[in-house]
Amino acid sequence: AQKVTQAQTEISVVEKEDVTLDCVYETRDTTYYLFWYKQPPSGELVFLIRRNSFDEQNEISGRYSWNFQKSTSSFNFTITASQVVDSAVYFCALSESSSNDYKLSFGAGTTVTVRA
Amino acid sequence: DAGVTQSPTHLIKTRGQQVTLRCSPKSGHDTVSWYQQALGQGPQFIFQYYEEEERQRGNFPDRFSGHQFPNYSSELNVNALLLGDSALYLCASSPEGFGTEAFFGQGTRLTVV
Secondary structure, eight states, X not given: OOSEEOOOSEEEEETTOOEEEOXXXXXXXXXXXXXXXXXXXXXXXXXEEEEEXXXXXXXXXXXXXXXXXXXXXXXXXXXXXXXXXXXXXXXXXXXXXXXXXXXXXXXXXXXXXXXX | OOOOEEEOSEEEEOTTOOEEEEEEOOTTOOEXXXXXXXXXXXXXXXXXXXXXXXXXXXSOOTTEEEEEOXXXXXXXXXXXXXXXXXXXXXXXXXXXXXXXXXXXXXXXXXXXX
């Protein structure tokens, strides 16, 4: 079963618009970690953020912000005032702390295209 | 401080051949994981190495094997290549522990013809 669902396959916006990427996860663990990665055309996955399941505070880093809601099992990502350089594929990932499970489970990704 | 480096960046192989991909982890990281990313999909976990042992394995056949060296660098070997093995292979390094930040290399693009 898919543990991380990113329902939006592609999003296209005009520069300076805000864009929100949805991420819904599924786990029975009480301790887990959620991540967002950016993958530009070069292919490298760039780490953006990690949150643990006990920290539901929203976080803002520059134009990026994250909204973590355990009640709805969601960890959404917003880019404010988007720029062309934000064009990339964005992945949400889950790491569960059940015994012997060290892997990251990724969603299918959301392709963001920012038009000038 | 060099990040995660992978070699080669691109590779073309024929069906049935064998391939070896290499990864040097970020300084200070002792754990290496390998992921396969097919076109248009998210990365899929192949396996993870820690203390030169395969600690966890994803749903991949035995044709996929690996190794970790004392300096923490790692190799991914794929035998009897199939067309379906064509993908971007990503190496990630991280400090030991659950949920630690994983840093990825630029990947090796493998094409099987």
